[in-house]
Amino acid sequence: QDAGGTAPDLAQFPRNETVIVHNPEGIIRNPSWFNLWAVGAGNGTSNGLHNLTTDTLWFIDPDAGIEGASENAVYNSLADDLWQYNADFTEMSVKLKQGIFWSDGVEFTADDVVFTVEKQKATPGTPYNGAFSAQVAEVTAPDKYSVHFKLNAPNSRFHALFSVRWTAAWIMPKHVYEKVEDILTYDANPPVSIGPYTLHSFDPNGTWYIWQKREDWQRTALGMIAEPKPKFVIYRNNITTDNRLIEIRNGNLDMVHDLTPEGTFAVVKDDPQIQGWFPGFPYAHPDPTLPMIIFNHQNEKFQDKRVRWALALMLDARAMSMASYRGAATLSAISVPPTGTHPRDYHAPLQDFLINYEVDTGTRKIKPYDPNIGLQIADMVRPQFGDAVPTDEAAVRNAFGYGWWKQDVAAAEELLTAAGFTKNGNQWMMPNGEPFAFELMVPQEGVINRLGVMIAQMWSQAGVQATAQVDSDPWGRQRVGNYETNIAWAVETWGGHPDLSFFLDSYHSAYVAKPGESQPDRNWMRWTDPRLDTIIENIRKIDFNDPKGIEYGHEFVKLHLEEMPNIPIMAYNVFSIQSNRFWTGWPNAENPYANPVTNWSNGRYIFTQISPVAG
Amino acid sequence: MFAVLRDLIRYNAEFTIGLILVGIVAIFAALSFFSPVDPTQIYLAIPDQPPSAQYWFGTNSRGQDLFWQLSAAFKNSLIFGITVAVLSRIISIAVGLAAGYLGGWVDRVLMFINDIFVAVPIFPILVLFYFVLRNHMDSFTMALIMACFGWPFDARLIRSVALGLKHREFTRHAVFAGMSTRKVLLEEHLPYVMPIVFSTFMNNMLWSIGMEVTLAVLGFTNINNPTIGTVLYWANSHSAMVVGVWWWVLIPVILIVITFVGLFLLAVSMNEYIDPRSRLRRMGA
Amino acid sequence: MGDNILEVEALKAYYQMSYFGVNREVRAVDGITMNVKRREVYGIAGESSSGKTSFIKVLAAAIRPPLRVIAGSATYDFGGKPTDVTVATPAEIDAIRWRHLSYIMQGSMSTLNPVRRIGRIFEDFAARPLGLSGSAFRQRVVEHLGHLKLPPSVLNAYPHELSGGMRQRVTIGLATVGKPDFIIADEPTTALDVVVQKDVLSLIKNLQTEMGSSIVFVTHDMSVHANIADRIGIIYAGRLVEEAPTRALFTAPKHPYSAHLVASLPRIGDTTQRPALEGRPPSLAAPPAGCRFHPRCPLAIDKCKTEAPPLLAVGPDHRSACWRAADVEPLVPGHGRVGVTA
Amino acid sequence: MQGYLWFAAKRFIQLLAVIFFGVSAMFVVTYLSPIDPVEQVLGRLSARSNLSPEAIAATRLALTEMFGTDQPVLTQYVNFWSRLLRGDLGASLMAFPTPAMELVLRAMPWTLGLLLTSTAITFVVGNLAGGLAGYFQNSRLLKAFGIVTMGLQPIPYYIVAFIILIVFGYLWPVLPISGGFAMDVRPGWTLPFILSVLQHSLLPALSLVLVGLGGWFIGMRALVSNIVTEDYVTYAELAGVRRDTIVGDYVIRNALVPQVTALAMVIGGVFSGTVITEQVFNYPGMGSLLVDAVNAGDYSTVLAVCTISIAAVALAIFIVDLLHPLLDPRVRAE
Amino acid sequence: MSALLEVADVGKRFQMGGILGRQEVRAVDEVSFAIAADKPEIFTIIGESGSGKTTLARMILGLERPSSGRILFRGEPVHHENKADRLKFMANVQPVFQNPFEAFNPLKRVDRYLQSTARRYLGARDKAAIEAAMDGALQKVGLSLAEIAGRFPHELSGGQLQRVAIARALIPNPPLLIADEPVSMVDASLRMAIVNLLKALRDDFGVSVIYITHDLATAYYISDRLIIMQKGRVVEMGPARAVLDNPEHPYSQLLKASVLSADDAGAGNLKPANELLQFSNDRLSRADASRLEERADGRRVRV
């Protein structure tokens, strides 16, 4: 052991058999509750429960997926094959794997799937109650290993309910839950597992869980891919940022979900055994989400797209990157996150389009796109981080992004003038004569907060009275449209798969609510456009893997650029780090077989790929 | 007044040291009125610079010159602390003197209210108010709320002194000299409780600033408003302590210690000056 | 030392204070020479703030800042080595305390710990000097309380549960249970009503006779002195101005201040106009030059304003510090002025 | 004795009234809070999945009904009290349908264990040291102690806790920095478990003690420096009463009454925990429960914690008032 | 003869004892006397400590309500709910305090009290009128405003302070002063000054004084009539000299016997009057069935 830290006091759990994972959940308030089919029970989810003991039909990896085990980042998990829709997408059938057993020895069959759907359909307060009752007309099991769904309406993305990105509709053990009278009050302690691990023990105060590998791990979908190596997996939650850093340095954690940028830079420098996603700067893993400036389209200040564009052109991408991530940001000018396979599918192909993209300022046409901003940022951080910063252009683009808008205050002024704004001293006045002033809602935590503060500052400097307004609960206000502008992400994607329906479907104008009413997730800006509706309806009509999907996706990106309903900025980079002190083989940018962020259910694949350092 | 000050400075080392310490901090805080930079703006300087000739207190990871940042933070926190202390002193003096002097049902009602304020936990109230008021929760509102909770204990202390004063002969004398209740309380009794007021003033400031820090560290205040609490909040959210930007934490802590040690010395020496007993001793009764 | 149990030599004890730059010196005891004989009750009288308590504090070895002994000595002789309390070490003082020398402090209300039962206070004070403990000690205390006409039940009482007279008796009990050779009593009967006062005084007197102790007894009430003291010293503004056997002092005072004190005592059955002493008591921080009484003295002559009169013998055991001692006459009730034979 | 009972009875009614008004005030404040527990659950549910808008709307309806948040305030208020009087604090909304009381009871032993001990230690050590420092005003050691606590006191607690964490968890990692006990011991009244609990509580307790000492110390020193001028102290000294008796039974004993009253008010506050300690040392307890509950809009739990805290403070004041005559015999006669 | 003050069958009971058991204390029990309006006098109340003297005084001042009986000042009850009435009453009946050092707030100038009194009771507004009133009152006690103005209590001697206190009480020209042990806290040399002043007030300014004390000698010296109280009851009352020269009630006799006299200075006459004490206690135990009986010389004695 090196001098840096004490050996963990885990006599029963030898480190070469045990992986200790940081779970970002806070204290789990209902620690002895393992029933994932009741909403809001206060139980843990990413405490190992949905990482190690649950399963459903498919997994879609936010990164590339394990080669050979997945195709196009899609794993067949409990399903033996991909979904099969009928021609008009009103029925879906699926074949199930054979030889999979629950941890209590009962075989998994189609009956479990049917039970899962029917039980939740019948029980309000279960997570998929709404989805199943709205969409499923009938579910049957033609035989022990196949399931057939009849849908209420055509839906080409119905399988998404059973496809894990972060989570999905987990299959219930019928033989357990059919005996339970009210599943909403059933704690399922200990849980019957369909994954390769079962519960060993847990903290009655809700801060750690220990899972033990099943003797019959081969009889699980994950085990069929490869053997999960650790005998024990410990999930520890409620660890403050600084404690995480200390604990991974002291060898009491192997995987950390997230750190501050500064903390990461420090610990990586301090301990050569610790790695991030990128081998060098910026270390962070880009989540398939896209922080952006979201305008409330129901606010009259932001009705005019020239105003929205003007606000975009007032921003300096370099400053935003430096302020938020100390340069470790992966920029994106378009409304698709620069992560997973998206650069291949969207950013690279659209690069030329962007370079030539013109904006009419009312007085002239400008080409606002700067393809080299990522390179500039890399140059900016090089003095501080030296060799850790990549030099290869492709690597830089991957890590720092493909480009962003040039800061062009003159053009912004022209756009505002064209929109009827006037300038009074250094203050822009709206057409109605009032000063152009608004609030930018920012979360109180982390990099997004820093980003928001920086943006408000740049706008203020350009004569727009924007104030960053910190809110510890932006979700609630975002949902009812109680904000003017907001920093959050209105885009989330599968990551490994180019289909955009994951977020785009809910952008349909049919879902836009009145001001003050709850708005369905994702289209926080309440943007409506008939052209957008057409694109969404077209996507609904094609298959998930249909290559036309990418075309529609490009159409969406272009429409978005024209309207600029929100200003995409960068990937949501997560400073997930792992220690190679006891285990190696973690995923990273060079071998992106899985998402290293520990609370995603997909993280389970990592356990099949790592190996202990010592015996 | 001036002569008193001069005497105190000349002959009371504690007072002098206290005055110097508090003076340093007060001047430092007042400098923020002449700040060349807007303390809410970020990335105006190179981040993470240790203290140097250019940046006396260094710069933080947000690219702010800590000198001006802390100057503004201390201005805001001191104003906040003083506001809370003054307001809650006013309440506690009013309640304590009235309850002690008037007695009877007034006393019972006031002490009952007092008990309620003691019993109700302030922390959840502040957090809930933060959610209710959100961006309207400026430091003055917070000071008002804190003042509402900062008085009960001291009011009890004052009451106990007032209870004793009530039976003193000079109180009865004042009543028969036709002085109104208000006059008796303010002119006859108030001077006797001033030592308590002074020492609890400091404790109350300490409490309110500490509470502000707690709330800020947890993110339940307007974190864009520079205060001691938000300085620490930002230091924390940039892992300043583990990353080695020690000056971001150490300098404010030193300044706080200076402030309160200074205030403590002032309170002690002022008390000695105004304590009626030392005065009595001086007059040789 | 012979006959004297206490000899005080030119004692000066000042309060020296520095208060915000104002250096103040209160000359509370300013050159007192006197002695106390064995088995004698020595009364000290004087105006309020004339330095009686300060003097007593020195005698009781209760000298602590800001009171400082500037000069002189106060030496006790308890049989063994004489002890000068102005220079004695704490250990030496501890050795005589409560065994030989005890003190009844002024103000019986505040001298007893309010949260301690009387019995415990007795243990605290007297168990060690008496060398007794447990039931033997208790028996001794109960017995002693009997002399003071206190029931044993007071031992279980808290101070506030006792009346003023009882509390005063407890204090006297604390000081006398060890049968000390020398008792210093500072106004032990002030604030008691006449019935109780007489009662307490007679107890003190009885104890004194029984134990054969000497007592220094301070009060400004001359009628008390008249009945308890063998000899009386009159202090005015930090100085002993007259000292005489009781009878002599009352019948033939040789200092105008003493004469006034004696004369101003009203009596039942006598309604003649009594004089009041005019003027303010002098400040001890800036006492008048010469004789300190001269601004209020009806007999004052020019010499009095500049030269302080020494304390000189004017009769057997009788000393007076007045340039015109010979001219002082006992005040005849009805004259309204200090008599002058000129 | 009858008088005492009468006094206690009157005082008890006041206790109940304080609790009633205090809890009602908390009810109003929580009611004003805009956080909707339903939306909080929905947020957690939908943030990471792609549920359709219809599905979410349906779930919202179901949850609103389950939580009863759609009822008028007055109904909620009456329900709240009628449940409370039956000893039921309602179901937690962030861990539905677990009773809020269960969450509280889980957190309480840790909070009480840590805070009661550290408060007891600070009270005893602080007052003792303060008492001695007030009495022996020239002692170098005690002066130094005073200066250290004085300097320590204004440092925000968060920083003190953090420095302790860094020192004992990072620079010289000898003590555990997280959790209430080690993962490889089973909870129970076993020696390893108790040792583990003690070991884990050392750092949090140390931080609390360091920060808490100053207040008691300074308060006691001030009280004592007044009491030493009292005649009964001087008189006892003159009589040669033993020093320890004077310090203990004459000086500190008389200063104790106000300090015990202060303790009562502090002890009550113990029940709402200390968020910062719990956060810095990942220690289980009521503070983080409270913050989580506020954040989640779990008003049942917020009110449960507050009710207990209010009841505890009120009870502590009540007890001190009842004890007052025992501590100070003078009160008995007033 | 119209009565200035009439105290009729006044009694006061207190709930005594703290929270550990309580009992009723009869602080004052059926006390009656009257002071005539046209004949100023010094009316003395004598008694052991705790005999109810202060309580009686407080009731006369309207600070305490009698439990039974009534107290009339110029035919009107002394207790006023109404502030203005209360003020009017206070202008007529003023107290003199026990301890001159305590009666003034040491942190404040002494003339404040005089000013306030003049302003409130005389309704004087302008400075000149106030000062004239102050000076007038101070002259009556042998002081002047010039001596007193702007001084703090510690700058004055005890005798001066007590005289200022009395002067203040005189500002509204009250016909009645209540002096509760005004000399018990001052030393012998001051005592006569105060007592003589009270006498002068009666003789020169026609002010009646209720003089409370347990000092029989000064009572004999100045008072016209007196009452002797024991445990709340009047045991003997009547012309001062007659009563004190020849007390009849055992308690009165005990009091007189306990007075230390300087006459036999040096003789040490400290023998407690045990016999009288015995008598007095015997009487006390039978007091419930007793009543006051008139005597030929005008005194009344409890038998």
Ligand SMILES: Nc1ncnc2c1ncn2[C@@H]1O[C@H](COP(=O)(O)OP(=O)(O)OP(=O)(O)O)[C@@H](O)[C@H]1O
């Ligand atoms: N602790 C003290 N500090 C300063 N001056 C003091 C102190 N104690 C007493 N004095 C002053 O010393 C002088 C003598 O006071 P002392 O108490 O000896 O008088 P006294 O004759 O006992 O009076 P009394 O009859 O009121 O008890 C007074 O002027 C007093 O103000």
Ligand SMILES: Nc1ncnc2c1ncn2[C@@H]1O[C@H](COP(=O)(O)OP(=O)(O)OP(=O)(O)O)[C@@H](O)[C@H]1O
């Ligand atoms: N407010 C009160 N509450 C209860 N008991 C009281 C109160 N005031 C006086 N007493 C009691 O009434 C009795 C008479 O008291 P009071 O003060 O009138 O006596 P006093 O004659 O003035 O005595 P002293 O000579 O000591 O001043 C005492 O026993 C006293 O304890």
Ligand SMILES: [Mg+2]
């Ligand atoms: Mg004295």
Ligand SMILES: [Mg+2]
């Ligand atoms: Mg009285």
